Amino acid sequence: MNIADVYKAETVKECIKLLAKHKETKIISGGTDLVIKLNEGQIEGISLVDISSIKELNFVKIEGNTIHIGSNSTFSDVLNHKSIFPKSIKGFVEALESVGSPQIRNAGTIGGNICNGSPAADSIPPLIVLGAKLTIISKKRERIVDIEDFFLGKGKVDLGSNELLKSISFDIPNEDSKLNFYKYSYRNALSITLGSVAALIDIQNNIVQDIKIATGGFSAYCIREREMEELMIGKELNEENLNYLLNSAKKIVQKRIETFPNDFKVLKNITIEGALRHVIR
Amino acid sequence: MDKLNIVGKSSFRVDGIDKISGRSIYPQDIKLKEMFHAVTLRSTVPHATFTLNTEKASKMSGVVKIFTAHDVTGKNEHGVLFKDHQVFMDRKINRIGDPLALVVAETLKEAKVAMKEIEVLYNELPGVFCPLEAMNEDAPKIHGDSNIIANMKLEKGTVDFSKCDVVVENTFKVPMVEHAFLQPESAVSYIEDDKLVVISSTQYPHWDRFELSLALGLKEENIKVLNAAVGGAFGGREDITSQIHVALATKTLKKPVKITYGREESFLAHSKRHPMTIRMKIGALKDGKITAMKNEILADSGAYASWAPSVLRKAMTHSTGPYEIENVKVNAKSVYTNNPFTGAMRGFGATQVAVGYEQIIDQLAEELGISTYEIREKNILRIGSKTGTSQTMYNSVPVDRCLEAVKKEMEIIKKKPVNKDMLTGYGIALSIYGTGYGNGFPDVSSNIAKINSDGKIEIFSGFTEVGQGAKTVMAQIASEVFNTSSSNIIINCEDTDKVPDSGTAAASRQTYNTGNAVKKSCEKLKDIILNLAQKELGLNNNIGLEVKDELVYLRTLPSMEITFKDLFSKYKDELSSKGKFVAQTTQMDDLSQGAPYWPYGFNALGVKVEIDPATGRINVVDGVFAQDVGRAINPRLVEGQMDGGFVMGLGYALYEDINLVDGEIKNRKFSSYIIPTAKDMPTLKKIIIEDPEETGPFGAKGIGESVTIPAAPAILNAIYDASKVRFTKLPVTPIEFMKKFGNKYD
Amino acid sequence: MNIQTVINGKKISVNVKNDMRLLDFLRDELELTGTKEGCSEGECGACTVLIDGSPVNSCLVMAFQIDGKEVVTIEALDEDGNLNIIKDTFLEEGAPQCGFCMPGMVLSAKGLLDQNSNPTRSDVKEAISGNLCRCTGYTTIEDAILKSAKKLGGKNG
């Protein structure tokens, strides 16, 4: 392992100052992804800005109809507020509960999960369907980005080297909607995601009034699946329509992985079908 | 049998609290003064000749010396059966992960940095990765001029399926899997009084000492092997690894050297479970009596033989399961390839074949239209039955009792509510396991029992505590003989200088073999004590003398007594006795007929599975496990083995598979090689079946391997029951399940 | 980097190297070798310690990050009496086999029981789901944690 300098930030102000001053830095908080890469020598020679002590970014609050989560909140911190979350975001809670293990949830932060831009980050699909907004700050300015637009490529996100993700906010969906989440994995704990799907769905008299779908693991990054949504809006929730969606979803996914080996394609077909079946209900 | 006081009680583990408190010392926990650190350079291609250039690396900061094949001071070879491994490769690389060099430096960091600077030039040779192809005449050869390591046959009676009313056949494929013991390999060596001392975590310290002496060119008496705490083994620590490298470095440098593998290197360094392709054909009469079975087994031994012939023999002789079948024919082959090498792993070949015989017998029952219980009841081994090798089962054959116990409990399990959203299925499996190296091999365990100056009983035996509880079991056996608490027994087993050879902690042989040796030596020592006490107490004879709590007393006049301590002060050296036990097995004939193992252990398992029809996620949600133990020396340890063996079998059935691409292990981390977590494990009901084995210590048999065997086939049978899809290839991952379920993706 | 931290109840001020993980700092510098390394990637939980009372993988935390925090390892003195009860119960239930996972298991158990005095078996499974054990099948460990909860309930209540 090889690390140049370490700077510790206690406040947001200190942090953005440090980020402005030092190039070639990486932010470390929970460390659950970064330390593996450092230890394996995948990342070498960089400097680190440690934000794990910035308390002002560790919060969960409900203001009016909006939930705000500080980027430095660990998964466990957020889950500790489970009881004040409305039922309609159950899938968000389930997604956080499905992350790694208790140890990982106690250390890993929601901000870290988002900023890594991993294609299979568990917390992101629910946040996408909730239309979460990210508040990003640098020494010069503060800006707000739709989480959907934040991801640019595998591991690539819209975050400058001088910027810090401050918080994540989303509106509580209306009472008629429910948020379902399913993570497809090999075993019951500690498992990397084969694929995950979140759906925010409003069903009245068995008709899908509105639906938002987002997936993880079916593209270079977590994305909103508008094409799939279109197929269900206004439709009756029955086996025939569901099958139509599943078959189309497979085609949509297959198009993205045309050049991949056959085994992988089959795996993705099975995964998207199974996960969708669990969330469209 | 007399009433037992200690045997049969769940005494606490003698090493328990140290392990729980983090005080047990594994080699990685050892730090010595002026200790160097070492890292191994391993090959990254599967088949090649090569040249090394260590010049630049050896000049790097902190580097003390880089060891290669040239620096091996003895014979550059090792191996448990054949000497086909090399300490460092000198000619040809046979697999990815072959050791090429050892970098010894002042710090670990320096060693790692320098290792990157060693230049390796490979001249790649065509490799062979499929055991079937490896048998072709024109296949690349790994060692010598044939890749076939062993080709065995077994014949009993005459197999003629035309005489059967019903015949079924199938081919089963079981994967290469990993021991995944939690403690990665580590070793430390140093010089003490001109002796080379090697501390490691091994299954067999005396064998290590022997192999070290050959490779280093040292006499055995100049080497001392100390076994530190062993963080799980399961067969994966039988072939020597890290210890041979640090020993060589210390011998040359005369300084302490330490090496600790990371998880990935651990995956590369030690053996794996043999993957096998098992073709089975079985025939029965209308009434359900099985009359013929024909099996073909092909095992991939990878780049080295390790235990290949022994594993294959066990697979072959156990492929008829715990059933009496009149006519049997088996052909079994094991071949070299350029894959990772395979060797011993829990069950030692018997685990693999059970996946076949316990599924095909269910298939047969279905064809015959009888229940899975009935077919087993009709065919299981009983007292007087003969196995596939025509060995007579003369005592302790409680297969029927195991089956009955499971049948009863499964009826209760079947009455419990089912989850409507899931496919639910129930499955059972039986298994058989023959203890020991077997086949006439002189399978010796030795023990010395002594009284020490405190009047305490000390046991000296070279067995290994790998987590199974051997120390506790031996202490219980000794304390039973001496009528004292097992915590009063001092166990010495770690130091080859102090203890006699007791064979390897493998083949479920410690409780039976070493247990017998311990019991014998303790009984002899007790006789000695009684005779000396008689003399000291001035009695006419030793009738009515009893021992209890390190004291001898006269039963009719308890005030007449003498302590072991007092006896020691006078008779010191006389208070010592040796015990030796050799298991009775015979070498089989050309058609594999004979008495290859003894004793045999049995079990039965029933499970309930739930399968999510949308995703193919399979969970084992309930189960009952009945295990024949002869007699349980320590029931809690037995149950611990049952749970642990089951979960390993569950991993085999549902998750685990070494993913090889041209001989390279793609999943050599715990994030990609999936083993079960607590959330995957159901709560099993465990039933211990006691039917004392005449030749066992207090009637005990070993169970360490037996317990893992029935899990996979029982789960597969339950999956079939739930889905009507018969899976013949392990593991049944959700994706594999969905591919076949409803034939959607075939 | 100089850090102030509390390890097993003892305040220390110490220089740590930038490139040291907490796990290395504990094992190599402080010689607290009860914390084990089984995978180096947050999968096995053998390296579990408590930071400010929560179980975390010390292989995924940099040593400098414990500045201002409190770390508890398996070597900790038993200040509230809970740790010893858990350890003793692990022994009584025959939880350990090879032992390598045990320190991590005990600390995960403590992390759970400090928060939840009356856990169900599924709570217990969840709490140790980040601790792999290849030997025991987990059952005896779960039994030990459930029984510890009962004993601690008796003690505290």
Ligand code: FES
């Ligand atoms: S060593 Fe940290 S989780 Fe395995």
Ligand code: FES
């Ligand atoms: S006791 Fe061996 S890994 Fe848990």
